[in-house]
Amino acid sequence: METVIKTIFRKKLLTVSLLLLTAIMGSAFLYQQKEWKAPASADAKKNPLIADAGTLTAGKTVYVKECQSCHGKKGKGDGPSAKDLDIPAGDFTKAITQSQSDGALYWKISEGRKPMPSFKKKLNETQIWQSVVYMRTLKQ
Ligand code: HEC
Structure with missing residues (x-):
């Protein structure tokens, strides 16, 4: 037994x-x-812009128009459209995003990954770099 x-x-x-x-x-x-990792060549790319007032204003304009609906006003991933996404839009205030190089962020914005759209046709290179510069102001 x-x-x-x-x-x-x-x-x-x-x-x-x-x-x-x-x-x-x-x-x-x-x-x-x-x-989601940028390829090494993209990761190493340097931002041709500096964070002067003009670039920051331009970056904010791009961000408010194209990104804020998902990423939220302060980059916390809590925009009005965020609730309709299958996966969270991340939190740009955190090191997980801010520790990435400008080149890596540029690549991700250009390429997108579902449900995030690709912006390489919608925005020009300068506008994408401007949005990267603006993203840095969201760091906490
Ligand atoms: C339709 C909603 C939506 C819009 C609009 C959008 N995103 Fe995203 N974004 C996302 C989602 C969702 C993710 C997470 C994707 C993943 O991890 O696969 C993301 C991820 C990112 C990442 C990667 C963050 C990380 O930590 O690796 C960056 C950078 C980014 N977005 C920037 C932008 C910028 C800049 C714009 C505007 C030009 C924008 N996004 C517009 C939904 C959106």
Whole structure:
């Protein structure tokens, strides 16, 4: 009797362990899929603009018109359209975004990734760099 119970218990333990392992590996895989990284060449690109008053004003204009609906007034990802997105629009006040290079941010804005649209046809290069400069003011 005791051995029967032991066997059942062991079998259950094996099933539970296997399930747990699958869950852990599955979420690690999903997490990997989710990471969004600019290619090294884009990451190394330097911003040709400096953060003077003109650039900041221009960057704000682009941001308010094209980005704020999702990313929110202060970049917290809480714009009026954010609630309709499948995934959060991120939080630009945080290091996870601010620690990325200007080149990496430029690349992400140009390329987009669903549900974020690509802006390389809608904005010119200067406007994209201006929006990167403006994004830096959202840092907390
Ligand atoms: C339709 C909603 C929407 C609009 C409009 C939008 N974004 Fe996004 N944005 C997102 C979403 C959602 C993500 C997260 C995408 C992901 O992780 O796959 C994102 C991510 C980003 C990222 C990457 C942040 C990081 O930490 O890696 C940057 C940079 C960015 N957006 C800048 C902009 C700028 C600048 C504009 C305007 C020119 C803009 N976005 C317009 C929805 C939007």
